[in-house]
Amino acid sequence: MKVGCVREIKNNEFRVGMTPDNVKSYVNAGHEVYIEKDAGVGSGFMTDEYVAAGAVILDTAKEVWDTVEMMIKVKEPLKEEYQYFHKDLILYTYLHLAADRELMDAMLEAGVKGVAYETLIERDRSIPLLAPMSQIAGRLSIQEGAKYLEKPFGGSGVLLAGVPGTPKANVVILGAGTVGTNACKVAVGMGANVTIIDISLSRLAYLDDIFGARIQTLMSTDANIENAVAQADLVIGSVLIPGKAAPKLMKKAYLKNMRPGSVVVDVAVDQGGCCETTKVTYHDDPTFVVDGVVHYCVGNMPGAVPRTSTIALTNATLKYGLQIAGSGLEDACRKNDVLYSAINTYEGEITCKNVADSFGLPHKEAKELVG
Numbered sequence: 069m070k071v072g073c074v075r076e077i078k079n080n081e082f083r084v085g086m087t088p089d090n091v092k093s094y095v096n097a098g099h100e101v102y103i104e105k106d107a108g109v110g111s112g113f114m115t116d117e118y119v120a121a122g123a124v125i126l127d128t129a130k131e132v133w134d135t136v137e138m139m140i141k142v143k144e145p146l147k148e149e150y151q152y153f154h155k156d157l158i159l160y161t162y163l164h165l166a167a168d169r170e171l172m173d174a175m176l177e178a179g180v181k182g183v184a185y186e187t188l189i190e191r192d193r194s195i196p197l198l199a200p201m202s203q204i205a206g207r208l209s210i211q212e213g214a215k216y217l218e219k220p221f222g223g224s225g226v227l228l229a230g231v232p233g234t235p236k237a238n239v240v241i242l243g244a245g246t247v248g249t250n251a252c253k254v255a256v257g258m259g260a261n262v263t264i265i266d267i268s269l270s271r272l273a274y275l276d277d278i279f280g281a282r283i284q285t286l287m288s289t290d291a292n293i294e295n296a297v298a299q300a301d302l303v304i305g306s307v308l309i310p311g312k313a314a315p316k317l318m319k320k321a322y323l324k325n326m327r328p329g330s331v332v333v334d335v336a337v338d339q340g341g342c343c344e345t346t347k348v349t350y351h352d353d354p355t356f357v358v359d360g361v362v363h364y365c366v367g368n369m370p371g372a373v374p375r376t377s378t379i380a381l382t383n384a385t386l387k388y389g390l391q392i393a394g395s396g397l398e399d400a401c402r403k404n405d406v407l408y409s410a411i412n413t414y415e416g417e418i419t420c421k422n423v424a425d426s427f428g429l430p431h432k433e434a435k436e437l438v439g
């Protein structure tokens with residue numbers, strides 16, 4: 069199959085869909101690989117490394133889009149990229165369609181086969197193509213939160229760990245999955261008081277086992293969230309219902325109970341965010357203030373540490389990408405039925421129930437359409 073990747077064009081996005089090592093794996097498996105010139109430079113992968121691995125370098129994104137049968141990206145395509153969509157194109161990337169109706173409509177209109185990293189669910193219910201970026205975003209969320217708590221960045225001037233004789237900062241984490249656990253690890257490591265909230269008691273029990281008395285776990289109820297947030301210096305939004313728009317757990321009214329200069333980092337912004345006041349921000353202007361509370365809502369947080377992120381992401385995407393390229397999407401699904409869960413759009417139909425439900429639209433099961 070002809071596969072390839074282009075340079076990401078989202079604001080301050082420096083990750084790339086394929087490393088030179090990935091190229092070698094595809095070439096060794098008999099595929100042709102096309103890479104846009106300088107696509108990997110932001111992650112420290114130079115064009116001559118791609119050439120040495122066996123890639124054909126093309127000067128423009130258009131040439132790559134027009135050549136490949138499977139496009140391997142990182143972020144959802146932006147409007148400028150919709151012109152390259154066509155029937156039979158396999159688009160293998162993060163899509164987050166529940167937060168982007170325009171993209172979904174463009175993909176449906178063109179008949180694109182959209183394979184979304186974030187909805188590929190393995191047999192053990194893990195989300196292997198989301199997990200590495202969630203690990204990174206979870207760890208970054210505390211780092212960013214700590215920064216925006218600093219007074220010169222608009223924060224309340226609280227140090228997460230405090231010092232002897234002063235209160236530690238209170239960190240409240242909404243969602244105890246991969247982002248939440250990684251945020252918890254860093255916040256505990258930095259010496260903050262951590263409260264973590266989830267609807268899954270088994271998940272809370274797991275965290276209780278891991279962190280013991282160093283954290284407080286709470287069931288996700290409106291009352292628990294409202295009370296915890298009122299005491300919080302830093303709130304991390306990290307809930308997910310795969311494919312679906314995030315539930316708005318953090319109400320606007322709660323902000324008034326928080327100390328001015330407290331910070332909300334809504335990592336779940338890529339699924340629409342779990343705070344009523346969330347709106348998408350970008351790395352070059354990442355925060356805004358509502359009712360005195362600083363909001364950080366960057367949808368591509370791992371793009372800030374692209375070398376680590378690209379390697380972590382492609383470690384996970386390579387295996388499934390080779391399966392799709394090796395047999396074609398349809399046959400690859402028959403051989404590994406886990407792949408059906410990643411197909412969000414297929415020849416003009418929505419094939420992910422949670423995406424369809426987010427817009428009140430019907431869907432068809434990918435298995436029925438693909439066969």
Ligand SMILES: NC(=O)C1=CN([C@@H]2O[C@H](COP(=O)(O)OP(=O)(O)OC[C@H]3O[C@@H](n4cnc5c(N)ncnc54)[C@H](O)[C@@H]3O)[C@@H](O)[C@H]2O)C=CC1
Binds near residue numbers: 307369
């Ligand atoms: N902004 C960014 O750059 C990035 C954003 N993300 C996003 O972060 C979000 C979280 O991802 P993961 O941690 O990997 O998901 P996950 O599936 O590992 O964890 C989500 C957790 O949310 C919990 N949850 C669901 N509904 C809830 C509710 N009503 N109350 C409390 N908890 C609830 C689930 O039980 C689960 O434990 C996703 O939207 C993901 O796309 C991930 C990586 C980067």
Ligand SMILES: CC(=O)C(=O)O
Binds near residue numbers: 143371
């Ligand atoms: C998960 C995602 O969308 C990202 O890493 O940018």
